[in-house]
Amino acid sequence: xxxxxxxxxxxxxxxxxxxxRNPRGEGNRPYVxxxxxxxxxxxxxFRLWRDQLLDLxxxxxxxxxxxxxxxxxxxxxxxxxxxxxxxxxxxxxxLFIEFRRLTNHSGDPxxxxxxxxxxxxxxxxxxxxxxxxxxxxxxxRGGPWNAEERGGILDYCWSDIDALLRLLEVIPIRNFxxxxxxxxxxxxxxxxxHRGPPLDPICNDLAAHWGELRRGLIDDLxxxxxxxxxxxxxxxxxxxxxIARDIRFWPLTLTGMLxxxxxxxxxxxxxxxxxxxxxxxxxxxxxxKTLDLSVGDDGHxxxxxxxxxxxxxxxxxxxxxxxxxxxxxxRSLIKPEPDQAIAYLDFSGQEFAEAAYFSKDxxxxxxxxxGDPYAYWARKNNAIPADGDKNSHRxxxxxxxxxxxxxxxxxxxATLGSYVGVSxxxxxxxxxxxxxxxxxxxxxxxxxxxxxxxxxxxxxxxxWRMRVLPTARAGTLANFPMQANGAEMLRLACCYxxxxxxxxxxxxxxxxLVGGPISDIDDIIATMRxxxxxxxxxxxxxxxxxxxxxxxxxxxxxxxxRDGSVELWDTTMRLLAKLKRGAA
Numbered sequence: 001x002x003x004x005x006x007x008x009x010x011x012x013x014x015x016x017x018x019x020x021r022n023p024r025g026e027g028n029r030p031y032v033x034x035x036x037x038x039x040x041x042x043x044x045x046f047r048l049w050r051d052q053l054l055d056l057x058x059x060x061x062x063x064x065x066x067x068x069x070x071x072x073x074x075x076x077x078x079x080x081x082x083x084x085x086x087x088x089x090x091x092x093x094x095l096f097i098e099f100r101r102l103t104n105h106s107g108d109p110x111x112x113x114x115x116x117x118x119x120x121x122x123x124x125x126x127x128x129x130x131x132x133x134x135x136x137x138x139x140x141r142g143g144p145w146n147a148e149e150r151g152g153i154l155d156y157c158w159s160d161i162d163a164l165l166r167l168l169e170v171i172p173i174r175n176f177x178x179x180x181x182x183x184x185x186x187x188x189x190x191x192x193x194h195r196g197p198p199l200d201p202i203c204n205d206l207a208a209h210w211g212e213l214r215r216g217l218i219d220d221l222x223x224x225x226x227x228x229x230x231x232x233x234x235x236x237x238x239x240x241x242x243i244a245r246d247i248r249f250w251p252l253t254l255t256g257m258l259x260x261x262x263x264x265x266x267x268x269x270x271x272x273x274x275x276x277x278x279x280x281x282x283x284x285x286x287x288x289k290t291l292d293l294s295v296g297d298d299g300h301x302x303x304x305x306x307x308x309x310x311x312x313x314x315x316x317x318x319x320x321x322x323x324x325x326x327x328x329x330x331r332s333l334i335k336p337e338p339d340q341a342i343a344y345l346d347f348s349g350q351e352f353a354e355a356a357y358f359s360k361d362x363x364x365x366x367x368x369x370x371g372d373p374y375a376y377w378a379r380k381n382n383a384i385p386a387d388g389d390k391n392s393h394r395x396x397x398x399x400x401x402x403x404x405x406x407x408x409x410x411x412x413x414a415t416l417g418s419y420v421g422v423s424x425x426x427x428x429x430x431x432x433x434x435x436x437x438x439x440x441x442x443x444x445x446x447x448x449x450x451x452x453x454x455x456x457x458x459x460x461x462x463x464w465r466m467r468v469l470p471t472a473r474a475g476t477l478a479n480f481p482m483q484a485n486g487a488e489m490l491r492l493a494c495c496y497x498x499x500x501x502x503x504x505x506x507x508x509x510x511x512x513l514v515g516g517p518i519s520d521i522d523d524i525i526a527t528m529r530x531x532x533x534x535x536x537x538x539x540x541x542x543x544x545x546x547x548x549x550x551x552x553x554x555x556x557x558x559x560x561x562r563d564g565s566v567e568l569w570d571t572t573m574r575l576l577a578k579l580k581r582g583a584a
Contacts, residue, residue, distance in 0.1 A: 002168070003176060006091070007066040009040040011168070013160040014080040015139050015153055019297070023142035026303065026321065027296035029083045029194060030076075033139055034150075036157040037061050038165065047154050053084055063089035070164060072096045072115050074183060075307065078190035088190065088498075092183030095167050100308045101182075101465050102172065106452075106472035110311060115163055124166045127159040178463035181492070182308070188494035189307050189315075192504045196300035197323055197342070197513055200335040200557060203293060206572070209579050210291040216575040217568075218285060225278040233260060233282065247272055251418040262286070269564070270402055271421040280564045284327035287319065293333075294321040301334075305507065307491075311476075312483035313464045315507055324508045328560035329568035334513075335557040341521035342558065345528050346511030347489065347536065348546040349373060351408055351482040357540045358481055359444035363437055365543075374401035381433045403430050408482065410475030445478050452477040460484045461539055462492075485539050486510055493528075493535035502528050518553050525549050 002009050016030035017023035023031065035053055037046040039061055046060050059081065063069060069089035071077045073096040078088055099118045103111045111117070119126040135156035138149055145153065173179050206213065215231070222228045227237040235258050242250055242258075250268065251259040262283050269279035294303035301323045309316035319325030323334060336342045347353075352373050356364035367373035375393075378384045378400040384393040399420050406419045407430075417427035435442050452458045452468045458480045459465045464487070466480055490510060497504055497512075502524060506513040512532075516524045529547045536545035552558050559566065 001173075002068060002093075005066075006068040007041065008062050009068045009070060010061040011038045011040070011070045011161050011164040012061070012077050013037070013071065013157055013164070014077050015157045016076075016080055016083075017140050017142060020142065021297070024140050026294040027196075027301065028298075029296070029302070030079050032080045032083055033143075034154055034157055035060075035080070036154065036161050038161050040165075047158065049150060049154070056084070056086075059086050063087060065090045067091065068093055070095065070168060072118075072160070072164060072167075074186040075189040075193060075305075078187060079193050082190060082194045088187045091180055092186055093173075093179055094183045094186055095164060095171060097182045097186075097308050098171050098173060098179060099167075100313075101463075103467075104311055104313075104465060105467040106311060106469050106476050108311075110309070115160060118167055118171075119163055122167065122170050124163070124170070126163050126166075127156065132156070132159075175463045181462050181495070182464070184495045184498075185307065185491040188491070188498045188504055189305055189507075191498060192494075192506055193302055193305060195503060195505050195515070196296065196302035197334050197505050198337050198340070198515070199293070199295055199299050199301050199323065199333045201299060202576075203291075203295060203333045205576060205580065206330075206333075207291045207293070209576060210288070212579055213572060213575055214285060214288065216579075217281060217571065220571055220575070221278065221281050221285075227278075231285075235260070245274060247274065249418055249421045249423070267402070267419050268421075271399060277564045277567060280327065280329075281568055284329065284568065288326070290320075292320045293323060293326075294318075301506075308464075311466055312480060312487055313460075314483065314487045314509065322506075324506060324513075327568065328562050328565035329572065331560050332557050332565070332569045334552075336515060336552060336554040338554055339518055340515060341518045341551055341553045342505065342513060342515040343521060343525045343528070343549055343551040344508075344511060344513055344558070345525065345532060345547055345549040346508075347486070347532065348548045350486050350489070350510045350536075350545055352404065353536075353543070353545045354482045354485055354540065355408060355441055357543045358485075359438075359441040361438050361440035361444070364441050367438075372397070374398075374404055377404065377434070377437065380437055381430070400430075403427075404434075407431065407434050408479060410473075410478050448481060449474050449477045452480070458484075460488050461541075462488050464488065489532075489535050489539045489545070492538055493532040496531035496534060497528055500527055500531065502531065521551055521553070525551060 014035050015033040017033065018025050019028040019031050032053060033050055035046060035048045068091050070093045074092050074094040081088055096113060100113050116126055116129060135152060139153060218228055218231055227234055239258055251264050253259055265279035265283050269276040293301060296302050303317055303321040306316045317325060323331060349368060353368050356368045367376040370376045372390055375389050375397045378396055379386055379388060383396050383400065390397040402420045403416060406416050411419060413428040413431055414424050416431065417424045456468045457465055458468060458477060464484055468477065490507060494504060494507065494512065503514055503516045504512060505515050514524055514528050529549060532547045533544045
């Protein structure tokens with residue numbers, strides 16, 4: 001039930017498409033078609049068409065601290081607010097988030113969570129799927145709409161208001177305060193969808209020529225790594241190449257073939273520099289059959305960010321539509337506009353810090369607070385000298401970093417050995433070292449798994465819940481506190497950022513992209529860093545996670561620098577220039 005402290009409770013739904021010129025396209029801010037709203041305390045109802053909305057300087061309903069704004073996947077409605085130049089509501093109850101929390105479980109995939117799915121779950125009547133699709137198509141077709149169509153669209157919009165009311169009456173809300181914290185994040189989600197990262201116009205050329213570029217990249221790669229026959233990777237050729245170079249511990253399938261999935265290729269690239277270019281380029285070529293970034297007419301990358309979609313509540317935007325879903329090389333498409341700058345801020349060692357502070361393991365806390373927990377472990381395990389660090393012993397330190405992350409994912413000795421490129425015996429010794437050094441963490445880890453099995457549920461500090469199925473793997477349960485609370489940490493930082501008017505552009509797992517005028521970017525970075533630090537303290541109960549930042553000023557472009565991205569970008573630009581010269 002809705003607390004009595006709210007003087008007004010307003011249910012809101014908009015209909016919109018993606019722009020007057022290309023209503024079915026993607027990447028543009030919403031072109032608002034109509035609004036329906038129902039204020040429950042007074043019974044007032046609103047059914048307003050676009051021309052009426054454009055005459056308003058503010059919403060026709062209250063959005064102050066005494067009002068509760070109720071919607072289903074609220075960032076869509078909030079994006080419409082921003083497109084109309086309206087302020088955003090203070091208190092948001094998002095019934096999509098509530099339904100996802102209710103049905104979230106430890107398996108894959110997650111249950112569908114559309115509005116009609118929620119109605120079906122509670123055995124409530126709603127608009128027929130065919131009717132919903134028909135009217136949605138009418139909206140997406142774009143105008144002009146005749147009088148009958150306008151009436152039908154408004155009725156269709158109002159059917160969602162009816163659905164919201166029925167859901168609000170039955171959906172369990174166990175912790176209203178946490179629900180408002182989660183709902184508040186949808187303001188940040190809306191701002192990020194409203195702004196979006198700025199992209200270099202060259203992305204249009206890449207999309208137009210991607211088929212030829214892809215073939216050119218394969219041909220270029222084959223000059224140094226001759227494993228391809230056309231576009232097909234020949235595993236026997238790869239195997240011979242590995243044997244000739246004495247590259248060992250490449251993971252195998254159950255049938256004894258070399259694994260070439262993304263996880264294997266990334267792990268091999270990290271521990272074996274000789275295969276890094278091959279591995280990262282192959283990942284890109286496998287994933288990018290076409291280049292379909294969602295880009296607006298103004299050159300900004302906007303797509304649905306899919307908040308709360310994973311079991312740990314992380315956002316899960318489309319890898320093909322979202323610039324940060326692409327290989328690191330193509331993130332160099334991000335380029336600030338004239339007189340503007342962008343900055344990338346990320347939590348440093350977030351998962352290790354959470355493991356340390358949640359478990360209260362003094363050794364693990366000391367490792368994190370040393371500034372480099374992976375070199376710390378390597379030193380304590382006598383893998384590098386007492387004065388060794390990531391500069392003097394980069395390869396070993398990076399191996400311990402990879403091992404640390406693998407161990408947090410509950411890898412056994414055999415899997416860990418393949419992951420970091422050592423024998424099973426050596427991996428077993430690393431595991432034993434980790435257990436001995438961080439024994440309190442391992443007791444905490446076992447307690448988390450036991451609690452999940454016994455109570456059939458795990459939850460975060462802000463009450464995101466995961467129902468534990470009988471088939472749940474111990475690793476899924478053990479890793480939940482780090483991943484799910486990490487998601488809470490980033491969301492809370494974004495909520496603080498909205499309150500302090502930080503121009504958010506995009507969320508990236510444990511990081512955020514911000515932007516603004518060059519003259520303001522240092523202040524923006526400082527404020528965002530404060531937001532992230534405060535959010536980490538709120539989640540961890542006092543301690544803070546370090547925050548790293550890098551900025552890019554016009555006319556420079558964003559450079560990730562990992563995974564051979566610079567080389568792949570340079571090769572792609574060289575091939576593109578050649579193609580354009582040939583077409584001229």
